Amino acid sequence: YRALIFPLLIRAGKPTPFFTFVLALLFCVFNGYLQGRSLTAYAAYPPGWLGDSRFITGFLGWLIGMAINIHSDHILRNLRKPGETGYKIPRGGMFEYVSGANFFGEILEWFGFALACCTIESFAFALCSLFILGSRARQHHK
Numbered sequence: 001y002r003a004l005i006f007p008l009l010i011r012a013g014k015p016t017p018f019f020t021f022v023l024a025l026l027f028c029v030f031n032g033y034l035q036g037r038s039l040t041a042y043a044a045y046p047p048g049w050l051g052d053s054r055f056i057t058g059f060l061g062w063l064i065g066m067a068i069n070i071h072s073d074h075i076l077r078n079l080r081k082p083g084e085t086g087y088k089i090p091r092g093g094m095f096e097y098v099s100g101a102n103f104f105g106e107i108l109e110w111f112g113f114a115l116a117c118c119t120i121e122s123f124a125f126a127l128c129s130l131f132i133l134g135s136r137a138r139q140h141h142k
Helices: 018-042 053-077 101-117 120-141
Strands: none
Touching (some): 018 101
């Protein structure tokens, strides 16, 4: 969602620096390879894993996190009318409970994914997401 769909939905604004784009692309390619390789070559699941409470809870966490993330991004995209500038505080959805609802949703997504997969690689990515997005959320809150 963040790499493919979100960029198509955002309105024109400040252009993304090329170096930032390249770093993000490299990260997504490397992380996608790492997650895919760990799941297809190294992870071993017992029969009935899809019915296991860890998988179901993780999948629901991922699904709820993605819904929060998408809804929060929708709220943020529609904060200002075309041509309007200035700071606005987002209202509605999870923004009623946390100032960085989009970050919260994405962190929840990746911890749900980690629980559903139960691999060290998925947990490492969830932790990276927590530290990176958590610091961004804290900065936005200030």
